Amino acid sequence: MNNLGSLIFLVSVFLFTTFLNWYVFQAVKTLTTNLDNEKIRNSINIGYWLIFSGISIWVVLTFIRIFSAGEITTSTQSVLNVFLTVLVTQLVVVLILFGEDIFRNIQAGFSLVLSGTKEFTFPTRNTWVSVLAITAAAFPFFSFIYGVTYGKHNFKVHKEVIYFEDLPEAFDGFTITQLSDIHSGSFKDLEGVQKGIDLAIEQQSDLFVFTGDLVNHKAEEIEPFLDQFSKIKAAHGQYSILGNHDYGDYISWPSSTAKEENFQKLKRQHERMGYRLLLDEHVRIEKDGQSIHILGVENWGVGFAKKGDLAKALNGTGKEDFKVLLSHDPSHWDEEVKRNESPIHLTLSGHTHGMQFGIETPLIRWSPVQYRYPNWAGLTEEKGRFLYVNRGFGFHAFSGRVGIWPEITVIELRKTR
Template sequence: MNQVGGLIFLIALFLFSTFLNWYVFQAYKTILSGMDSERTKHVLNLLYWLIFGGVSIWVVYTFQQIFKAGEISYAHQHVLNVFLTIVVTQLVCTVFLFGEDIFRNIQAGFSLLMNGKSATSFPSRLKWLSMLALAISMVPLTSFVYGITKGKYNFTVHKEVIYFDDLPEAFDGFTITQLSDIHAGSFKDMKAVKKGVDLAIAQQSDLFVFTGDLVNHEASEIDPMIDIFNKIKAPFGQFSIIGNHDYGDYVSWESKDAKAENFKKFINQHSKLGYNLLIDEHVTIEKDGQHIILVGVQNWGKGFQSKGDLQKALEGVDPQDFKILLSHDPSHWDYEVKVEPRKIHLTLSGHTHGMQFGIETPIIKWSPVQYRYPNWAGLTDHEGRFLYVNRGFGFHAFSGRVGIWPEITVIELRKKR
């Protein structure tokens, strides 16, 4: 982001934060209105603005530091945690207050029409509604506190059985465990990481795949976890691809050579992990005299780097072969994979994290990320071509998860009868 763009963003951020602070203050002030001591009210009002105004300034300063450094540090993550928690909490409160304001304006307008301007007084805020708004806003507050402290380690297994007409008989019942978006630089609790890895190992799948974003920025981030993740073994091998963060594009380097050296180390890390890194290429998985093709491409993302070369990866592949593609960004499936003349039966992606925030119930499935990615979590199908989007193992920027838990995916391939 250039200097002008950064300045505009910081000003907009401060104004937005100040507006939310002011709007919620209306409820806070209404509740305090019943106090007898004016002095106490003034002190509490001042305390409110010192706390929330101070947070707004702190957040703006932190974003300025992020722009300057070119990366989000561990310390920055804590500030973003506080900011997101407060913003979502205030937005919930604001919805109630805004609804009341609409009703108050209608009342005032009706009174003006019926009684004339001199007889009109703008209705006061309802104290009970302000108390209700603040009480309900405690729900997102406690949810975010849980998500920051516990939710990001709430590893959850998602299982899908997918049926295909042309799956080779030998692969009927074949299982694949998928991890994605480890973002190693965000983890500090190695016991929690081991808990998630042990859960992946316990699935005892035939094949293991990792679909990109091993690190946030630097290859060294995975060093403390190599001896944890390399315990994952599968009878038919462990395979991986490159995600958008893995290139080191989101951090400032002292030179092009330093960036190149980091990427070279990143490639070597996959060998230490016991993963066969697929870079625009394919391998044949054989079982009982039959085979399927596993294809892996570099990152290809709409709005991100599109380095992946699907045509190169498919060179020499029989169009009739059963094919599974590892591609980090699900937009690749939307724009290229699902219309590829050589049918790719199943694509496994990640990248979205489900934005680490949302609601997933049997009735409601929602996350803000859906306004950017139509396929942001779980399974989708287009004329017999399937896409599965993993919700991610780790986290980035916001070091928490609210409603969208870290995922271990288990795919079972079945042949239609």
């Protein structure tokens, strides 16, 4: 982001948060109006503005630090946690008050037409609406508190059984455990991370795959966790690919040489963990005289670098071969994979994190990320070609999870009878 773009962003953040502060204050003011003690009333109102104006300034200064450093650190992550918690909480209040304002304006319009300007008074806010708004806002507030403290390590195992007519008989019941988006630079709690690793090990799958974003920016971020992740083993091997964060593209480097050295070091980290890093290539997995192919491409994503070369990864495979592709960004499946002349039976992706925020219930499934990625989590199918999007193991920027929990995926391949 250039200097002008940064300035526009910072001013926009300050103005938007100030607007939210003012709008929410309308509910606070409505409630404090009923207080008989003027001194207490004024103290609450002044305290509100001191706290929330302070948060707005703190957030803007934090973004300046991020732009100056060229990266999000664990300390700036904490400020972003506060920012997002306050932002979502305030938005709930604003939405309810805005609904009331629409009704008040309609009511005022009818009153103006019927009574004329001499007797017209604009309808005041209802105290019960302000109480409702603040009460409703408590739910996202405490949800975010939970997400930052416990939700980020609330690992869930998602299991899917997928049927294929042309799956080789020997691979009927073959299982694949998938992790994605570890983002090791965000981790502080070794024991919390170990909970997820233990769950992955417990699955005892035939194959283990990791689908990109091992780090936030630097190869050194994974070093405290190398031994932990190297414990994940599978009978038919461990395979991995790169994600958009693994190239070091989002921070400033002293030189192009330093950036390249970091990238080469990161690739060696995969080897140290016992993962075979697939760079636009494929491997053949054999079992009882039959085989399937595991393909892996470098990152390819709409709006991100399109480094992956699917044709290169497919080179040496036949149209009739059973193929599983590891591709970090699910937009690759939409743009290139699902219509490829050489059928790719299953693609495993990550990248979206489910935005680390949303609702997943049997009746409701929603996350803001769905407006950017139509396939943002779970399994989808089109004409016999499947995509599974992992919700991510770690977290980035916002160091928490609310409603979209960190995931270990287990895919079982079955042959259609």
